[in-house]
Amino acid sequence: MRLLVIEDDVTLRETLTQKLGDEGFAVEQAADGTEGLYFAQEYPIDLAIIDLGLPGISGLDIIRQVRADGKTYPILILTARDRWEDKVDGLSAGADDYVVKPFHFEEVSARVNALLRRSGGWASSQLDAGPVSLDMSRQELKVSDEAIELTSFEYKIIEYLMVRAGQVISKAELTDRLYDQDFERDSNVIEVFIGRLRKKMDPDNSIKPIETLRGRGYRFALERNQSG
Amino acid sequence: MYSLSSRLLISVSVLLLLFFGATVAVLNTAFSEAGEQARRDILDGQVIGLLAAAEPDGNADLALPDKLREPRFGQIGSGLYGELRNAEGLVVWRSRSALGLEIPDGTVPAVGTQLFARETLADDTPLLTLSLAVDWEFDDGTSKTYVFKVAESLDSFNAQVAGFRGKLYRWFAGVAATMLLAFSLLLRGLMKPLRKIETEIGEIEAGSRVSLSDHFPTELQGVARNMNLLIDSERARSDRYRVTLDNLAHSLKTPLAAMRALLGDRKSRQFGDRFNEQIDRMDEIVRYQLRKPAAAAADKPVLQSVHIEKEVTRLIEGLKKVYHDKGPEFEVSIEPGMRFRGDTGDFLEVAGNLLDNACKWCEQKVRISAVPSVGASAIASGMVLSVSDDGPGIPPVAADALLQRGMRLDEATPGHGIGLAVVKDIARSYGGQLSIQESKLGGAEITVSIPPLTSAKSD
Numbered sequence: 184m185r186l187l188v189i190e191d192d193v194t195l196r197e198t199l200t201q202k203l204g205d206e207g208f209a210v211e212q213a214a215d216g217t218e219g220l221y222f223a224q225e226y227p228i229d230l231a232i233i234d235l236g237l238p239g240i241s242g243l244d245i246i247r248q249v250r251a252d253g254k255t256y257p258i259l260i261l262t263a264r265d266r267w268e269d270k271v272d273g274l275s276a277g278a279d280d281y282v283v284k285p286f287h288f289e290e291v292s293a294r295v296n297a298l299l300r301r302s303g304g305w306a307s308s309q310l311d312a313g314p315v316s317l318d319m320s321r322q323e324l325k326v327s328d329e330a331i332e333l334t335s336f337e338y339k340i341i342e343y344l345m346v347r348a349g350q351v352i353s354k355a356e357l358t359d360r361l362y363d364q365d366f367e368r369d370s371n372v373i374e375v376f377i378g379r380l381r382k383k384m385d386p387d388n389s390i391k392p393i394e395t396l397r398g399r400g401y402r403f404a405l406e407r408n409q410s411g
Numbered sequence: 412m413y414s415l416s417s418r419l420l421i422s423v424s425v426l427l428l429l430f431f432g433a434t435v436a437v438l439n440t441a442f443s444e445a446g447e448q449a450r451r452d453i454l455d456g457q458v459i460g461l462l463a464a465a466e467p468d469g470n471a472d473l474a475l476p477d478k479l480r481e482p483r484f485g486q487i488g489s490g491l492y493g494e495l496r497n498a499e500g501l502v503v504w505r506s507r508s509a510l511g512l513e514i515p516d517g518t519v520p521a522v523g524t525q526l527f528a529r530e531t532l533a534d535d536t537p538l539l540t541l542s543l544a545v546d547w548e549f550d551d552g553t554s555k556t557y558v559f560k561v562a563e564s565l566d567s568f569n570a571q572v573a574g575f576r577g578k579l580y581r582w583f584a585g586v587a588a589t590m591l592l593a594f595s596l597l598l599r600g601l602m603k604p605l606r607k608i609e610t611e612i613g614e615i616e617a618g619s620r621v622s623l624s625d626h627f628p629t630e631l632q633g634v635a636r637n638m639n640l641l642i643d644s645e646r647a648r649s650d651r652y653r654v655t656l657d658n659l660a661h662s663l664k665t666p667l668a669a670m671r672a673l674l675g676d677r678k679s680r681q682f683g684d685r686f687n688e689q690i691d692r693m694d695e696i697v698r699y700q701l702r703k704p705a706a707a708a709a710d711k712p713v714l715q716s717v718h719i720e721k722e723v724t725r726l727i728e729g730l731k732k733v734y735h736d737k738g739p740e741f742e743v744s745i746e747p748g749m750r751f752r753g754d755t756g757d758f759l760e761v762a763g764n765l766l767d768n769a770c771k772w773c774e775q776k777v778r779i780s781a782v783p784s785v786g787a788s789a790i791a792s793g794m795v796l797s798v799s800d801d802g803p804g805i806p807p808v809a810a811d812a813l814l815q816r817g818m819r820l821d822e823a824t825p826g827h828g829i830g831l832a833v834v835k836d837i838a839r840s841y842g843g844q845l846s847i848q849e850s851k852l853g854g855a856e857i858t859v860s861i862p863p864l865t866s867a868k869s870d
Contacts, residue, residue, distance in 0.1 A: 265698045267726070267763025268756040274729030281733070285694050301735055 184299060184343060185209045185227060185360045189219030189245065190234040190261065195284075199232065202288050203295070207322075207339045209360060216240030223249045227359055228256060230299055232291070235262040235273060243276050250277035257298035259291070296320065303346035305407075310345050312405035315384065315392055317345050326384050333383065336361070340376050341384075344393065344403040353400035377401060415605075416598050423594055431583045438579055443572050447539070450568060451527055454541040457481060457561045458525065461493050465559075467549055472497075473557055475504045484508050490564035498556040514562055520544050522556055530562070537565040604631050608638070615642060659700045666692045695829060702760060702833045716750040717758045719781050719794070726763055727779075734770045739800075742778040749783055752791045752864055757837050764830035765798035765857050772802030776852050786863040793843070793863035799850030810847040810855075834859060 186208045190196040193214070200210045211226055213219035216239035223231055223245055231249070235242035246258055260278045262269055270281050279301075280294050296319050300308055308319040314327040322338055324331045333341070339361050344352060357373050377393060384392050394404040460480060468474035473495060483489040484506040493506035494514050505514070513533055517540060520526035525543040532538060540562040548554040604627050614620035622642055623635045666689040673686055720743075727741050751758050762779070769777040778799045783792035805813065813831055834857075835845045843861035850856035 266702055266756060267759040267767075271722075271725050271729050271759055271763065274732055275725055279732045279735075283698075285690065297736065306736060 184229045184339075184346075185211065186295065187211045187213065187219070187222050187226065187228045187231040189213045189216070189223070189231065189237065189242070191215060191237050192234075198288070199291065203292070206292060207335055207342075208295075216242070216245055220245045220248060223254070224252060227356070229302070229360065230257045230259065230295060232259045232261060232295070233278070235260055235264065235269065243272060246273065246276040246278050255302075257302050259294055259298060261286070261291075293320075300346060303348070305346065310348075311408045312345065312348055312403070313392075313408070314390060315345070315405055317342060324384070326390070331383050333380075337376055337380050337383070340373070341380055341403075344401060348403040348405070348407055351396055351400050351402045356400070416595070416602055419598055420591070420595060424591060427587045427590060431587055435576075435579055435583055439572075439576055442575050446568055446572060450539055450563060450565075451541070454527070454539065454561050454563060455525075457491065457493070458541050458543045458559050461495070461559050461561065462543065462545065465495065465547075465557075467547075471549055471551070471553065471555075473503060473547060473555075477507075479506070487511075490567060492562045494560045494562070496558045496560070503557070514538075514540075514560065517542060517560070519558055522546055529565075532564075537569065538562045539565055539568075604628055608635065612638070655700050659697065662696045662700075663693055666690075666696070699829050699832060702829070715754065716752050716791075717755045719749045719751050719758070720745045720747060722755065722759060723762055723766075723779060723781070726759065726766055730766055730770055737770065737773075738775075739770050739773050739777045740775055742776065744778075744780040746782060749781060749794075751794050751861070753841060753861075757841075761834050761837050761859055762796065762798075764834050765796070765859070768830055768857070769798050769800035769802075769854075772854060773800035774802055774854075776801045778850070778852060784860065784863055791864040793861045795858060795860045797856055797858040799852050799856035800854040801850070801852035802854035804849055804853065805847055805855045814845060814847065831857070 184207075186203055188196055188199050188203070188210055190199065190212075191214055196212055196214065200212050203210050211222050211228065213222050216237040218239075219233065219237065220240050222228070223233075233242045233245055237245075240248075242260060242262075246260070249258070257280075258278045260273045260281045261284060262273065262281055263284045264270075265283050273281055279298055282291055282294055296308060300306075300310070300319060310317040310319065316325045316328075317323070318325075319342065322342075324333055324338065324341060340357065343357065343360060354373050377395075381388075381393055384390075390405065392403060392405055394402045396402060461475065464479055465473045465475055475493075475495065478485065479493075481491065483491040484493050486508055487510050489508040491506075492509040492512065492514055493504075494502060494509065495504040497503050500516060500519075515530045515532070515538075517528050517530050518526060520542050522544045523546070525541055528540045528542070530538045530540050540560060542558055542560045544556060544558045546554045547557050608623065608627070608631065611620055611623050615622070622639045625632070625635065627635045670686060670689045673682065673689065676682070723743060723745060727743065730739075731741075766777065766779060769779075779797070781794060781796045784795050785792045814835065831845070838845050838859045838861065841861045843859060846858050846860070848856045848858065
């Protein structure tokens with residue numbers, strides 16, 4: 184998943200980037216409103232974290248602009264202003280949730296995961312589809328109640344696919360969203376990881392969780408067991 | 412040109428000038444016309460007099476006696492001249508007064524008619540003339556045409572008109588000057604209250620006065636009252652900021668001291684946790700102090716009002732996003748068009764905190780209602796805002812503690828205590844109060860009652 188962090192405070196921005204990176208997100212960072220707006224409009228991102236008090240273009244204006252352009256990815260605002268007046272302004276402009284500074288990183292992480300899940304159409308952080316269940320808060324994958332050991336990269340792929348269950352995800356998109364920008368892009372790597380995932384999740388090839396659509400990409404093929 | 416009095420004076424002067432100018436012109440014309448008509452009547456009489464005095468001289472011609480009834484014909488240069496000419500235009504008789512003068516021929520009227528004309532003498536003296544042409548029948552049966560002509564110099568008449576005009580100008584100039592003087596005196600009197608306001612504001616700025624006095628004309632009382640409200644709210648605001656800053660500074664000292672002490676044994680195992688605890692405490696203190704009411708003390712903010720339904724809708728739209736996973740159902744009953752007299756930020760803070768708490772605690776349902784409260788002699792209605800939910804509710808003992816101390820009730824849901832304490836502070840700053848009951852939905856019902864505004868008195 185590719186996130187965008189627009190925050191002018193260096194320490195805060197770099198800490199956020201690093202910790203979100205540790206959690207497996209690819210993170211773009213922007214230090215001011217102008218650069219932030221450019222990234223927000225031009226980059227393929229899944230979620231933006233925007234500070235409201237920015238030099239250049241204000242956070243509110245970025246949100247309005249991005250929404251006016253028809254972008255629907257979730258936006259989380261960071262604000263030092265705790266009054267409801269400011270929160271409501273941000274939410275009305277098109278943000279989806281807010282975190283008030285100073286915050287604990289866990290809070291940001293929880294909101295980000297919830298928003299991403301929500302944008303994929305899941306109601307809780309526990310994604311259940313057939314015998315497969317993914318606990319995003321614990322980063323744990325189970326098949327038929329049996330925990331599966333995954334490397335962090337394998338986890339990222341299955342999480343991305345499952346959050347977007349039913350959608351076709353191209354190899355290019357997977358590479359784009361999962362690697363950091365400066366990573367070497369090699370789509371063969373994705374094929375290898377998909378192969379390993381299939382072997383781990385479905386050793387006897389009976390449930391077929393991941394479908395390959397020739398020339399188009401991959402799809403998490405199991406029906407969601409949505410209860411709530 | 413931005414001075415009201417100079418604007419007024421200039422407009423009034425222009426009006427006076429136009430009015431008096433028109434009057435002078437009309438009077439002048441009327442006077443000249445009336446004067447000329449009188450002259451004509453006199454000339455008419457004179458020409459008839461000449462006609463009556465004319466006698467045949469026996470040589471088949473007409474002659475006039477030396478002494479006429481009008482003595483001015485006999486005085487040289489009297490200004491009234493008479494002349495008789497025959498059909499050939501030759502002078503038959505000329506009055507003694509016209510000695511040495513040449514009366515111009517002028518136009519000869521048709522027989523039996525008379526003709527007025529304005530002519531001039533050789534020395535440019537203006538004349539009003541009347542010629543009368545008659546056929547004179549002599550005793551021998553023959554008849555001849557004669558032209559009787561009288562001319563009067565207009566010098567004296569023109570002098571009279573000029574004199575009249577001069578008098579007219581002087582009079583009107585005098586009247587206009589008096590009126591302008593009276594008007595500017597009046598204006599000075601009228602502007603006095605405005606100058607007084609200016610002076611008093613100056614005194615307030617200088618600190619020698621607290622508020623505007625209340626002895627102003629009716630038209631200015633509203634301005635003075637609103638000024639006073641503004642001054643009071645401004646003063647209350649700065650007082651509050653000072654108090655807030657003071658509280659903030661003092662209350663931050665304790666956690667700072669604790670942190671310094673902690674630094675001493677930073678090798679201890681829970682150092683990070685304990686340090687974080689102090690940071691949380693400082694954060695909470697800052698948040699509480701900064702979220703306190705923006706508006707001034709009770710019954711002050713009559714200057715702005717909040718469209719309740721619109722703001723509540725905005726809040727609910729926002730909260731629906733924040734509590735998307737929980738998906739609370741909102742039930743809103745607000746009188747359409749109802750307004751809250753006060754600061755928008757304060758209203759959002761009250762409604763936002765109450766709704767946020769309700770969303771946090773509810774199972775599924777959140778209800779918000781707002782009704783105006785009206786009292787006798789109220790100049791603006793108050794508001795009863797209540798928010799309820801179907802959550803676990805707040806037990807009475809805990810409710811008392813919450814209301815009294817504004818402390819956190821449940822550490823598991825941070826911010827609950829701060830939110831309510833802020834709501835309580837704001838309600839109180841509008842002279843209102845906060846109460847906690849059990850809701851019909853099963854959970855807590857929190858009601859904020861803001862009393863109606865009874866008068867705009869200042870204290």
